[in-house]
Amino acid sequence: MVGVRRRMVGVVAVLAMAPLGLAGCGPLDGLVGQGAEPTPTPDEGPERARERVQAYLDAMKAKSVADGREQLCEPLRKSFDQAATGPTGDFAKHFTVSAAKIVDVRANGADQDVSTSITVKVGGKAASTKILFTVARADGQWCIAREQVGGHTPAPPSGTPDPES
Known part of the structure; x- marks a missing residue:
């Protein structure tokens, strides 16, 4: 009986996660809607990712929740309003x-990772953090699929030897 319950829990977990992957912000993104979307050019990803994140950063500065939400992939929008304006929200x-x-x-596979440095002032004190x-790419558009603390160190300029080599 315990084995049947474990299998049922596993099946329920897989089915619960499937809509997120199929929504275009997960590992199945490349499989959804093939043929219906224009093929992206190889160089557009970094530019589009930069545009989306810059728009989100601008929305944070302006405290425009609506403009911030607009930059997110659909699965993130549902919980965004409450989380974004909560005590630790953006x-x-x-x-x-x-x-x-x-x-x-x-690049991070088919996605793009955008590292940022953000300075926040609270009660006259400033603190910087990396996000x-x-x-x-979801439904033919670029959108923010995830946000987490951290980031990459800037890549060295072209022609500069990589110190990690």
């Missing part, structure tokens, strides 16, 4: 974003 009322810049954009945004 659009919380008790702090202001005094500076935000993109420091690196790089990594993952930007994916």
Whole structure:
């Protein structure tokens, strides 16, 4: 009986996660809608990812929740409003974003990772943090699929030897 329950829990977990993957912000993104979307050019990903994240950073500075939501993939939009304006959300009322810049954009499979540096002021004190945004292609458009603390160090300029080599 315990084995049957475990299998049922596993099946339910897989079915619960399937809509997220099929929504265009997961590992099955490339399989959804093949043929219906224009084929992206290889160089458009970094540019589109940078545009989406910059728009999100601008929305944070302006405290525009609607403009921030617009940059997100559909699965993230559902929980965004409450989380974004909560005590630790990107659009919380008790702090202001005094500076935000993109420091690196790089490919992560079919997605793009955009590293940022954000300075937040709370009660007159400023603190900087790094946030990594993952930007994916969903329904023919680029959108922010994930946000997490951290980021990549900027890549060295072209022609500069990589110190890790």
